Amino acid sequence: MVKRMLLVIMFVVNGFGGFATAGDKPIKDNRVSQLAMEVRDKGWIVYSARSQNGTWDLFLSRPDGSQRRNITNTPGFEEGAPRFSPDSRKLLYRRFQKGTVINHDLWGFQGMPVIADSNGTNPTLIGKEGQYSWASWSPDGKQIACLTKRGILIVDLTTKEVVSEMSRQGIFQQFFWSPDGKWFCGVANYLGEVWTVARIDVNTGLLNPAHKFQSCTPDWFPDSKHIIFSLRPAGQSANQGYGWTQLWMVEGDGNNPRLLFGQDDYHIYGGALSPDGKYVLFTKCPRDGGGSEESGAPICIMRFADAPTIGGKSYDLRKVHPDTKDGPVLQLCDGWEPCWTYADLN
Amino acid sequence: MIIEKQEISSQVCKTHFILIQKLMMAERIFILQLLLITVFCVSCAEKPTTGEDAQVTTMGSIEVTAQLVEIKGRLINDPMYDYAHVMKYKVLEVHRGKVDEETIYIAHYNPAKPRDAVADVRVPEIGGTLKRFRPSDIHRMALEVPIDDYYMGGIINKYFGEKTGPIYWAVWTNPVIK
Numbered sequence: 001m002v003k004r005m006l007l008v009i010m011f012v013v014n015g016f017g018g019f020a021t022a023g024d025k026p027i028k029d030n031r032v033s034q035l036a037m038e039v040r041d042k043g044w045i046v047y048s049a050r051s052q053n054g055t056w057d058l059f060l061s062r063p064d065g066s067q068r069r070n071i072t073n074t075p076g077f078e079e080g081a082p083r084f085s086p087d088s089r090k091l092l093y094r095r096f097q098k099g100t101v102i103n104h105d106l107w108g109f110q111g112m113p114v115i116a117d118s119n120g121t122n123p124t125l126i127g128k129e130g131q132y133s134w135a136s137w138s139p140d141g142k143q144i145a146c147l148t149k150r151g152i153l154i155v156d157l158t159t160k161e162v163v164s165e166m167s168r169q170g171i172f173q174q175f176f177w178s179p180d181g182k183w184f185c186g187v188a189n190y191l192g193e194v195w196t197v198a199r200i201d202v203n204t205g206l207l208n209p210a211h212k213f214q215s216c217t218p219d220w221f222p223d224s225k226h227i228i229f230s231l232r233p234a235g236q237s238a239n240q241g242y243g244w245t246q247l248w249m250v251e252g253d254g255n256n257p258r259l260l261f262g263q264d265d266y267h268i269y270g271g272a273l274s275p276d277g278k279y280v281l282f283t284k285c286p287r288d289g290g291g292s293e294e295s296g297a298p299i300c301i302m303r304f305a306d307a308p309t310i311g312g313k314s315y316d317l318r319k320v321h322p323d324t325k326d327g328p329v330l331q332l333c334d335g336w337e338p339c340w341t342y343a344d345l346n
Numbered sequence: 347m348i349i350e351k352q353e354i355s356s357q358v359c360k361t362h363f364i365l366i367q368k369l370m371m372a373e374r375i376f377i378l379q380l381l382l383i384t385v386f387c388v389s390c391a392e393k394p395t396t397g398e399d400a401q402v403t404t405m406g407s408i409e410v411t412a413q414l415v416e417i418k419g420r421l422i423n424d425p426m427y428d429y430a431h432v433m434k435y436k437v438l439e440v441h442r443g444k445v446d447e448e449t450i451y452i453a454h455y456n457p458a459k460p461r462d463a464v465a466d467v468r469v470p471e472i473g474g475t476l477k478r479f480r481p482s483d484i485h486r487m488a489l490e491v492p493i494d495d496y497y498m499g500g501i502i503n504k505y506f507g508e509k510t511g512p513i514y515w516a517v518w519t520n521p522v523i524k
Contacts, residue, residue, distance in 0.1 A: 105427065106467050149498050172498040192506025194429065288426050 031328035039063035039279060039301060039330070043342035046071075046091065046118075047335035048080035050295045055098060056336075058082050058091070058120055060345065063279070063301060065332040071120025080292070081107055081337045084118060085141040086179065088343035091116050092137060092144070095125070102336075104269075104289040105173055108134035108147070115157070119345055126157070134173065139181040147175040152184060152200070169207040171198055174217050180224035183252060187216045197229045199252045210254050217290075221273050225252055228260065228271040228280070238264055238316050246317075247271045247282050249307075259321050261302060261329070263311030269297075273304070275342045280304050283336065284311070296336035302329045397486025397520035401473065406488035406517040408443030412436060412450070413484050418504035421479070423458035428468060430493070431457045432503040432513055438484065451505055452514045453493050454479065461519050468499055474519035488518040 044060050051057040053075040061068035072079050078100050082093040096102060096111035103110065113132045116123035126132065132155065134147040146153045147168060152175075154164040171186035178185070181202065188198035190209050197215040200207045210218070210227050218229040228249050236243030246262035247269075260280055261268055269290035270283040283290055285297030302309055306327020310317050318324060402409060412435040422429055430453035437448055456464050461474030476485060490496040493515040503513065 103467065110467055147498070149495060168494075168498075170494070172500065189501045189503070192503050194500040194502055 029328060032330055035301070035303065035328045035330045036064040039274075040066065042274065042279075043340060044345050045281065045299070045338050045340050046082045046084065047299060047338035048082060048093075048296070049333065049335040056080050056096070056102065058093060059335065060119070061332070063274075063340065064330065068333070072116075072123070078102065078111075079114075080111075083137060083339050084341045084343075085137050086139055087141055088118055088341040088345075090141065091118050091120070092135060095123075102292040104292045107292060108173060108175065113144075118341070118343070126160075134175040134186075136175060136177045136184075138177060139179055145175070145177045145184060147171060147173070147186060166200075166205045169198075169200060169205075171200070171207075176219050177202075178220045178224040179222055183220075183224060185210065185218045185220065185227050185252075187218065197227060197250070199227070208253060210252060211248070211250050211257055215248075217269055217271065219272055221249070222275055222277045226250065227252055228273060230267075230269050230271060231257075232267075233320075236316065242288075244317075245269065245288060247280070259308040260304075261300075261307065261309050261311065262314065262317050262321070264314040264317055265312065270299070270337050272339055274340045278304055279340070280307065281338045281340055283338070290336060291334070292336050296334040299332040299335045299338050300329050301332070302327055392521075392523045395521065395523050397475075397484075397522040399475070399520060401518045402486050402488045402520050403441070404488075405471075406443075406490045408445060408489040408491065408514070409441040409487070410435075410437050410445060410450075410489065411439040411441065411484060411486045411522055412452075413438055414479060414481055415449070416481055417457075417479060419502060421458045422502070423456075427500065428456055428466070429500045429502050430455050430497055430515075432501065432505055433457075433479070434505065435485075441486075443489075447511060450514055451503075451509060451511070452487065452489065452516050453497070453501060453503075454516045454519065455497070455499075469497065472517050474516075476519045476521045484522040484524070486520045486522050487516050489514045490517055491515065 040062055042063055045063050046060050048056050049059050051070050056078040057070050058072045058079050060071050076098055078096040080102050082091045092115055094111035095114045109130055112125050112129055113127045113135050114123050115126050132146045135144040144155050151168050152166050153162045156163050170188040170190055173187050175186035184200040188196050190196040190198055193212045195214050195216055196209050197211045197218040198207050199210050214232040215229050218227045226249050230245050231248045232243050232245040244264055245267035247260040249260055250257040266284040267288045268282050268284050272281040280302050282300050283297040285291040291297040306325045308321050308324050309327040310324040415436050416434040432451050432453045435450050435452050437445055455469050457479050460477045465472055491512045491514045493513040496515045
């Protein structure tokens with residue numbers, strides 16, 4: 001009886017919100033069912049999530065949430081922020097001491113960097129606690145770029161030597177190397193404005209702002225020309241004037257910023273693209289920060305072609321973005337910092 | 347008739363007696379309160395200090411005593427986010443290192459927090475005994491410069507465009523009481 005009631009409640013909530021669960025759970029929204037079927041065989045997503053042993057572990061699942069499996073299962077450690085190497089053969093992530101509270105802004109400074117096979121086997125520590133902060137893959141997977149006080153360091157993974165170094169120009173966290181190797185992006189202090197998403201030309205070292213004001217957690221589109229990021233726009237009266245964080249995109253030179261997804265009552269973080277750029281991954285969390293301090297937040301997938309999409313009633317947001325397409329959003333389990341590959345990991 | 351008058355007189359006396367007793371009690375309580383307030387104020391009075399201690403005299407490459415001239419902008423106290431806030435100081439004395447200008451700009455990490463509770467994963471080696479930042483107060487500080495070599499995080503700098511010269515990074519901050 002209770003189960004039936006829960007199913008009815010889930011149906012009503014999902015129906016109004018345009019969301020549905022997937023994987024092992026029933027899907028009631030036909031559009032969401034279609035989206036789930038569409039992405040089911042499109043490779044794998046990796047993400048960090050709380051496991052049954054209580055710690056953060058790394059999980060692989062199909063993009064519809066099926067075939068979920070714990071690929072680290074380490075009760076003695078916390079693990080988070082996995083990234084597939086460009087050839088999808090390896091994972092780069094950070095391992096934290098058990099019980100560490102993973103800070104949404106500091107995680108790149110926390111823990112030890114690890115490289116493992118993309119199915120989680122053969123984990124190898126490549127540095128000490130706090131070393132290679134904000135490490136990010138080079139396009140050929142042979143180097144990593146790190147963000148340190150000293151500057152941006154490019155480290156050869158075989159020799160562990162710093163092969164190149166440049167000024168970080170105010171970038172202080174959430175740092176990623178573009179797939180084409182030509183750019184870095186990160187969050188910077190720029191011309192007195194904190195929380196600016198900025199881009200640095202790897203060859204010249206020149207920095208340009210991509211989006212100012214309360215912008216953070218940038219990452220690259222597969223084309224290396226666009227940046228996906230989170231933004232809490234000014235002028236929101238909701239949430240006692242604090243507002244809600246939305247998922248946006250912008251060209252690397254700062255042109256054409258536009259909304260990808262937003263929903264009042266939720267902060268949207270963890271933005272990433274599928275390898276072909278056709279789908280958008282993100283997490284939506286009622287609390288600001290993305291949930292890394294607790295148990296993450298629901299991982300969601302939408303079609304890029306459906307952007308901008310607004311979830312839920314979101315009266316205020318709909319007034320600002322009347323062009324919303326209200327596309328289907330596939331909601332998976334709770335997690336943090338998802339990453340997508342089309343490689344066949346079987 | 348006489349008896350009635352005596353009874354009334356007796357009742358008036360009793361009322362006066364009670365009233366006087368209550369007044370005396372109130373007076374005692376008032377005096378006691380005054381005493382307590384005086385004792386509290388005396389115990390809270392800040393003792394004169396130069397701010398010198400083992401940390402401020404050894405940490406950082408620069409050590410100054412300076413007066414906090416101005417705090418521009420609101421100090422953010424948001425448990426979700428960390429900031430360094432740039433404040434304007436007038437240098438009164440240079441104890442160590444070199445400072446060329448009388449007016450300098452110093453960034454304090456999460457200044458809404460007492461200095462002895464401010465260290466964290468991002469900034470593990472800072473502190474001090476200062477509890478609260480107030481304009482016109484005098485601080486003895488261990489500093490580093492430029493800030494970007496020692497701190498990687500959000501900087502609220504309301505002086506951007508107004509000033510030239512580096513931003514100093516406060517490593518240790520103690521109050522100076524004269």
